[in-house]
Amino acid sequence: MTLAALDRETLGYGRAAVLPGLSFALAPGERVVLLGRSGVGKTTLLNAMHDRLARDHRTALVPQDHALVPQLSVLKNVLMGRLDDHGALYNLTNLLHVRRADRAGVVDVLTPLGLAELADRPVRALSGGQKQRVALGRAWWRGGAVLIGDEPVSAVDETHAEALLGQMRDRFPTALLALHDVALARSFATRLVGLRRGGILFDAPATEVSDGDIAALYAH
Template identity: 75%
Template sequence: MSLTILDNETLGYGRTAVLSEVSFALAEGERVVLLGRSGAGKSTLLNAVHDRLAPAHRVALVPQDHALVPQLSVLRNVLMGRLDDHGALYNLTNLLRVRAGDRAGVAKVLEAVGLGPEIDRPVHALSGGQRQRVALARAWWRGGPVLIGDEPVSAVDETQAGVLLEQARSRFPTAMLALHDVGLARRFATRLVGIRRGAILFDAAPEDLSDAEIAALYAG
């Protein structure tokens, strides 16, 4: 069953078109990876799919800029993954004095991404790679059937990235990510979507695409 469909649509910001006449569907159980040069339109497509999905489905989001609050602790940033599960009073009191059960749950997802000891550190004191893992931990804490991530492992090494993507695979039945590492993309995806100059160049299973076809996305 398709979760979201774009039918011959033009996507962009304001009056600026980034992707023209795009048709796209994301089905339950798929792991779609977007490939292409910076500025090709990957983020635009991710945002459009997120906007279509979010009203009817629980979506865990890892934006490219992480969307963290630097002054707050790792613990409190991860807790924000479930803000919409509770009312304002619960959230306010929990941010002031975190409930034991929530702290234990967050500690577990932080251990999974290798940040257990950093639970009480302010985010501004972390490295870029650590901040990215906080954003991933927030998505793990949120949970749900769908993960959308914009370069969610770009700031960690390839080994860490592989581990984190395996966690994503096990935690989320459906995923749509933009990745810059083609090797990781091939291992994670059930579909690879190549975007070049504002258009989808290919949309196929990894085994049906040659290295040359993928390399053409980045040529010139």
């Protein structure tokens, strides 16, 4: 069984093909990490899979640029994770005056992220690592069957990154991430996919990907 799949599809922007003739599938319960140099198409693949998954499954997204509204508070940015659960009137009134139940729920999400005391602070006043955790909080608040994350722990140190990846494992049955840290990728993934320009160099269970495979992936 697969949640979503690409079958010999060409992915790119406009007329530029980044990943030609690509086949890729995601199954329930997998934790897949994409590895590879910048510019090889990891974000392109994540976006394509998000579009495919979101048609049929509740999917949480953590984009690389965080996609936060700097003028709004941490609380209100996290609430945006469920905008499509409600109508425009509900969302507008909640933006003006957050409902008590929603506030309590968001604070519960922010607490393990170390952000509960910053709930009312505008995002523009936060550090890069704090902003990244707000984006994660929005995904936690949304919930769903799948988490897609594009370098979702790149702005925090290794200890915090490991803890955040642990929260991902606990909250989402299936995940598809791009990570630059190979050690973190190995600790998190059930499956590793190595991308080089033009396509996939390897796609295998994490325990079967050797150090030599990783070295070849990043070799000039």
